[in-house]
Amino acid sequence: MKTTHPTFAVVGHPNKGKSSIVASLAFDDSVEISNTPGTTTKKRSFPLRVDGKVLYELIDTPGFQRARRVLAWLQQHDVPAPKKREVVLAFIQKYRNDPYFNDEIELLSPIMEGAGIIYVVDTSKPYGKEYEIEMEILRWTGEPSMALMNQIESSDYSAEWRLALDHYFKMVRSFNPMEITPAKHIAILESMAQLKEVWIAPVKESIQHFQAYQHQKLTQSATAITALLSEALSLVTEQTLPSKEATEEQREVLLDSYQTQLRQLELASQKRVEQIWSHTKLNKSAPTLPFEGMDLFSKESEAVFGLTRQELLVTSATSGAVSGAGIDLLFGGHTMLLGAGIGAVVGSVGAYFGFAELGEIKVLGSRLGRYTLAVGPMESRNFPYILLGRALYHARQIAHHSHAKREAVDIAEQSGFKEQWLSRTLRGELEGYHKKFRSGKPIKKEDIRAYEALVVGMLEGIVSF
Numbered sequence: 437m438k439t440t441h442p443t444f445a446v447v448g449h450p451n452k453g454k455s456s457i458v459a460s461l462a463f464d465d466s467v468e469i470s471n472t473p474g475t476t477t478k479k480r481s482f483p484l485r486v487d488g489k490v491l492y493e494l495i496d497t498p499g500f501q502r503a504r505r506v507l508a509w510l511q512q513h514d515v516p517a518p519k520k521r522e523v524v525l526a527f528i529q530k531y532r533n534d535p536y537f538n539d540e541i542e543l544l545s546p547i548m549e550g551a552g553i554i555y556v557v558d559t560s561k562p563y564g565k566e567y568e569i570e571m572e573i574l575r576w577t578g579e580p581s582m583a584l585m586n587q588i589e590s591s592d593y594s595a596e597w598r599l600a601l602d603h604y605f606k607m608v609r610s611f612n613p614m615e616i617t618p619a620k621h622i623a624i625l626e627s628m629a630q631l632k633e634v635w636i637a638p639v640k641e642s643i644q645h646f647q648a649y650q651h652q653k654l655t656q657s658a659t660a661i662t663a664l665l666s667e668a669l670s671l672v673t674e675q676t677l678p679s680k681e682a683t684e685e686q687r688e689v690l691l692d693s694y695q696t697q698l699r700q701l702e703l704a705s706q707k708r709v710e711q712i713w714s715h716t717k718l719n720k721s722a723p724t725l726p727f728e729g730m731d732l733f734s735k736e737s738e739a740v741f742g743l744t745r746q747e748l749l750v751t752s753a754t755s756g757a758v759s760g761a762g763i764d765l766l767f768g769g770h771t772m773l774l775g776a777g778i779g780a781v782v783g784s785v786g787a788y789f790g791f792a793e794l795g796e797i798k799v800l801g802s803r804l805g806r807y808t809l810a811v812g813p814m815e816s817r818n819f820p821y822i823l824l825g826r827a828l829y830h831a832r833q834i835a836h837h838s839h840a841k842r843e844a845v846d847i848a849e850q851s852g853f854k855e856q857w858l859s860r861t862l863r864g865e866l867e868g869y870h871k872k873f874r875s876g877k878p879i880k881k882e883d884i885r886a887y888e889a890l891v892v893g894m895l896e897g898i899v900s901f
């Protein structure tokens with residue numbers, strides 16, 4: 437194999453997280469992962485490509501199945517160290533079509549073709565001598581190697597593992613494929629580069645590309661989120677009417693269609709963000725989208741992703757919905773706000789939380805005896821914050837979602853999120869743009885760009901690097 441980029445074969449005992457490590461480091465959710473030992477049966481290469489250039493390549497392999505037999509075969513050949521490699525090649529040559537040794541052939545061949553070895557162990561299980569057989573086989577290849585300690589469950593035998601692994605590997609690192617951040621990703625790449633001297637320079641260069649690539653994903657996400665906000669707030673939904681009077685049912689149908697369109701805009705923006713972060717399978721297989729079952733217009737959504745009740749009141753107050761006594765009440769604190777007093781001040785709780793007042797449904801002038809019933813642009817001043825809060829939260833969860841994870845993204849993880857994304861000054865800045873988006877006038881490119889910059893700043897604050 438003639439490669440110009442660093443290549444690593446991820447090997448080890450069955451069911452120790454080899455495929456999970458490959459998925460997380462290659463940003464690839466198509467890697468087969470399951471808790472059935474022997475899931476991976478064929479070697480498969482996963483290159484990480486950025487702008488057409490391969491930064492590095494990981495090879496997923498099956499676990500050792502016949503390690504004892506293989507080592508026995510190798511040891512029949514009593515050769516000095518420089519010749520051991522040839523014995524491994526002879527083994528591959530002899531058994532390449534023998535299904536009995538399929539797994540060993542699959543895992544040894546990429547190593548013999550020049551891939552660095554990454555040996556994966558699960559340090560939540562006790563160390564055992566049987567692993568020495570595998571490590572001994574790897575030693576026969578004469579190729580440089582490192583060990584990754586992946587603690588799958590909570591029990592911790594890493595101390596004894598480390599003592600054992602230090603005998604066989606010049607580098608031993610801990611790595612959790614479920615909780616990967618760009619910083620951890622880079623740290624592990626730096627260690628991996630140490631395996632071969634010729635890889636140090638290319639990996640350094642790759643890391644720079646990698647960092648630029650991560651930031652590019654943030655800006656692209658900001659573009660998708662800004663498009664959502666500007667399109668949703670300026671959205672107008674219309675329906676033709678046969679006469680000047682619209683029935684209650686016609687109004688309801690229109691409002692329903694308006695809400696559906698808003699939901700679709702949100703969904704399209706979420707899809708785009710998932711695509712940016714290479715999460716293309718999220719909504720197909722077992723994992724569910726964040727917010728699935730939590731509607732954009734639900735009370736839960738307001739409470740979780742929008743403003744706090746106090747902030748919502750301030751928004752209403754600044755929009756003139758609350759006056760005099762209302763504002764005094766506002767600064768009295770949460771307990772008062774939750775009391776019966778609220779209703780007395782503005783008439784209905786719905787007005788505070790916005791969704792009752794998405795927009796006025798208007799009958800527009802006639803053309804050829806036909807009238808138009810219209811709703812939009814968005815009138816609720818709270819709605820943009822709900823939408824933005826949800827979009828930022830979704831982007832953060834997606835950016836933090838390891839490609840090794842096969843379970844749902846957890847909405848309950850949002851603790852502390854609200855406080856992190858919206859400051860008072862920021863709210864002031866956003867409000868100006870929301871007003872423009874809601875004005876019904878064409879939206880200027882420079883306003884879109886300025887809003888994107890604000891969103892990039894918010895994303896930088898909530899996505900950990």
Ligand SMILES: Nc1nc2c(ncn2[C@@H]2O[C@H](COP(=O)(O)OP(=O)(O)OP(=O)(O)O)[C@@H](O)[C@H]2O)c(=O)[nH]1
Pocket residue numbers: 449450451452453454455456457468469470471472473474475476477497498499586587588589612613614842
């Ligand atoms: N909680 C947790 N689960 C993990 C971790 N690493 C792997 N798993 C789970 O362990 C199981 C095995 O993971 P795989 O990545 O398929 O393991 P493998 O070594 O490729 O297995 P084979 O292909 O069968 O040899 C899967 O259910 C993973 O979700 C981890 O760090 N934490």
Ligand SMILES: [Mg+2]
Pocket residue numbers: 454455456468469475476496497498
């Ligand atoms: Mg596997």
